[in-house]
Amino acid sequence: MASETEYVTLVSSDGFSFVVLRSAAIKSPAIMRMLDPAYGFAESKTNTCHFENINGLVLEKVCExxxxxxxxxxxKDVTDMDFPIELSLELVMAADYLDSRDTHQAGFIYI
Amino acid sequence: MSGRRGGNRIRGPQSALTDFLAANNISAAQIRDDYERRRSQVDPQATAGAAEARAEAAASAASPTVPDPEEEAEARTKKRKRSEKDAIDKIKKDKASKKTPKKKKKKDDSDDDVDAYDVGKDMYRKARPNPGQFEHCEICSKRFTVTPYSKEGPDGGLLCTPCGKELVKEMKQEKKAASKPVGRKRRKVESDRLDGIATGGAKSLLQLCIEKIAAHHEDVEEFGDVPQPVLERLSEIFSKKRVMKPKALKLFLRGDLEDMVVHDSAYLEAEDYHEMFAVIPKMKRLVLGNACQLKDGGIDYMLERCKDMRYLQLYAANLVTDAMWHRLFRELGPKLEVLKLKWLDAAFEDVVVQDMVRCCPNLNCVKFKLCRKLGEDAVAALADLPNLQHLSLQIGREVPTTVLCDLISTRGLQLRTLSLEKFIDADDSVLEAIHTNCRHLQKLRFSENDTATDAAYTALFTDWPNPPLHFIDVNSNRDIDNNNPDGPEEAIGLASSGFRAMMAHSGAALKHLDIASCRHIELGAFMDVFNGEQSYPALEHINISFCNRVDTSVVAGIFKSCPALKKLVAFGCFNVQDVVVPRNIALIGVPRAQDAIEQYGVGIDVEEAIGRMVEVGA
Structure with missing residues (x-):
């Protein structure tokens, strides 16, 4: 069983792989859980995550x-990251998939 | 435009012919380019049968289609006249263009050399083709007719009309991006933080994407399979930016949806509502804010199309008549589970509510706020809703305390939420009814009241079998008497002992606390409750505005006692000064903060912040 490496690999649906720092990648709760040995997913053993629903173009932006x-x-006063408008819809889906906490936080408040 | 004007620059020899050609606007480079292009076009055919082509050319020369020599001569004179006129125009234009660089020279002599060089370079460049000629576009290489308005491309060639337009658009956009004010942007960041959108560091990717989409909503054709929560967030932003117009609404209509949320539908017209119900027949939840153009016809169509409606929230739907409300409740009947209505002036009377209670027994959440025609009878009727769990009321007319008490005693046991706003006459007996009947409350709001006494609040929260509350809003419960600002001896409103009892009861689970304007709470009570040792692990949001006894040490105590705190609102707390705000906490409204009304902690943890505050105080 592989130990926790410094870098992890993210593979897109069209086969591009991105090697990123583990500390950066676990910003996404989904990736964090995938890579956490405590959950025992295959990803945590190989330190590689495959995303069948995210293509290379989008995954590149996600890594960025x-x-x-x-x-x-x-x-303080962080300037917003820039990305092409045409990617934003696909990126929104990827972001929702990788991190759904934000929407729940902003969700509807009853009465 | 002579090459010899190059001044003191050294250049190779230039023949008189070159000068002449340049003066007459004939460019050797262009002639060569055109020749080469023609050759490359002909080449493949030419290699196949060059001899054949030559023979053909000879034949055509000898053919009888050659025009009459007289006619030819006439055409030639016409052509010459035209070219003469063109040449004169050209000279005039050249003169005009020469004037401008001279002016420039006067301003700045140092660029003398550069100018001279540019002029020289201009000469060697391809001449701009005259209007009416054909030219190949520099970007898309399509053939097009040159006009006086043809734009110049990035490499000096001409562009066809569509490419030219594109270029101008791009240039405009660049200009716009460059001229954005910086100060306003920073204010926006601060404001976002206080809204909880960005809590230090970068925004979330989702937030970034949503903002980007909202900013470019006009270019979006459809949202595709964007998940429902994201769609709702987008709708919220569209409403906030006031762009939820009929055209934008279409983006949000998708047959597979079950929810429709538009917080500002003021721009939507009767037919838009029709379309909404036509496209989304499976609609279960409908939220419309500012639905001022929703008429009986719209509701009628909704009843016809959306048979599965469970959740209805309308704000200012004033064109819906009483008759239609009756029909709505009769037709939706037992399916309706949630109903929230706000700001209804023209219709919606007590009788309608009585009808609703009869027809919709499965309602578990009811909210009536500022419905002007509702009164005592409506409140009494609500007691007959068997499944009521969440109840919010703000009734403008007078409602006798006994009616409220009856309602609480019949429905109290299963209530999860109870919100009673601005019941100014509600007295101790209402609090007592809550104490004796409610066992499952999580959220309690009892605000803007100057009748109930501190003793009643203390009794409510002492030995109450209800589990700790998550949400308490008891703002503006205080005595109002200008002649006696400290209130009577026996305190009215939430005061010291009531506050202590409240925090002792609910402190363990409390997330949201609003005690704004409860000005009879003494400093001692605050010190006891937020003493730094007692911890309130869930408390995230506190509003202590206009509690004028609060001082700096109370704020420090709050920071220490509430590890999960995100936001502390303290307008009008004049004894609070020199606060150092720890990391991830927003402090809003402190009137004596030196630089900002909004303070946001960065990088310092609670211990260090309190340490610094002590230093400042000493």
Whole structure:
């Protein structure tokens, strides 16, 4: 069984793989759980996550975001990351898949 | 435009012919380019049968289609005249263009050399083709007719009309992006933080995407399979930016949806409501804010199409008549589970509520706020709803306390939420009824009341078998007497002992606490409750505005006692000063904060912040 490596690999649906810092990738709760040995998923053994619903173009942006987030952790007045408009809808789906906490937080408040 | 004007620059020899050609706007480079292009087009055929082509050319030359020599001469004179006129125009234009660089030179002599060089370079560049000529677009290489308005491309060639338009658009956008004010943006970041959108560091990816989509909503054709929560968030942002117009609404209509949420439907017209119900027949939840153009016809169509409606929330739907409300409740009947109505002035009377109670026994959540025609009878009728769990009322007319007490004693046992706003005459007996009947309350709001006494609050929260509450809002419960600002001896409203009892009862699970304007709570009570040792693990949001006894040490105590705190609102607390805000907490409204009304902690934890505050105080 592989130990926790410094880098992990994220593979897109069209076969592109991105090697990113584990500390950056676990910004996404979904990826964090996938890679946590406590849950015993196959991903945690190989340190590789396959995403059948995210293509290379989008996953590249997601990885860029991970590093952008890590770089600006705790900083004030962070400028928004830029990405092409045409990617935003696909990115929204990927972001929702990888991190759904935000929407629940902003969700409907009853009475 | 002579090459010899190059001044003191050294250049290779230039023949008189070159000068002449340049003066007459004939460019050797263009002639060569055109020739080469023609050759490359002809080449493949030419290699196949060059001899054949030559023979053909000879034949055509000898053919009788050659025009009459007289006619030819006439055409030639016409052509010459035209070219003469063109040349004159050209010279005039050249003169005009020469004037501008001269002016420039006067301003700045140092760029003398550069100008001279540019002029020289211009000469060697391809001449701009005259209007009417054909040219190949630099970007898409399509052939097009040159006009005086043809735009120049990035490499100096001309562009066809569509490409030219694109270029102008891009340039405009760049200009716009460059001229955005910086200050406003920073304020936005602060404001977002206080809204809880960005809590230090970068925004979430989802938030970024949603904002981007909302900003470019006009270019979006459809949202595709965007998940429902994201769609709702988008709808919220569209409403906030006031762009939820009929065209934008279409983006949100999808046959497979069950929810429709539009918080600002003021722009939507009768036919938009029809379309909404036509496209989403499976609708179960409908939320419409500012539904001022929703008429009887719209509701009628909804009843016809959406048979499965369970959740109805309308705000200011004033064109719906009483008759239609009756029909709505009769037809939806037992399916309806949630009903929230706000700001109804013209219709919706007590009789309608009585009808609703009869027809919709499965209602578990009812909210009536500022419905002007509702009164005592409606409140009494609600007691007959067997499944009522969440109840929110703000009734403008006078409601006798006994009616309220009856309602609480019949429905109290299963109530999860009880919100009674602005029942100014509700007295101790209402609190007593809550104490004796409610066993499952999680959320309690009892606000803007100056009748109930501190003793009643204390009694409510002492030995109450109800589990700790998650949400308490008891704002503005205080005595109002301008001649006696400290209130009577026996305190009216939530005061010290009531506050102590409340926190002792609910502190363990409490998430949201609003005690704004409860100004009879003494400093000692605050010190006891937030003493730093007693911990309130879930408390995230506190509003202590206008509790004028609160001072800096209370705020420090709150920071220490509430590890999960996100937001502390303290408008009008004049004894609070020199607060150092720890990480991830937003402090809003402190009037004597030196620099900002909104303070947001960065990088310092609670211990360090309190340490610094002590230093400042000493």
């Amino acid at each position: 975001y991970f590093y952008y987030y890590q770089k600006h952790k705790g900083a």
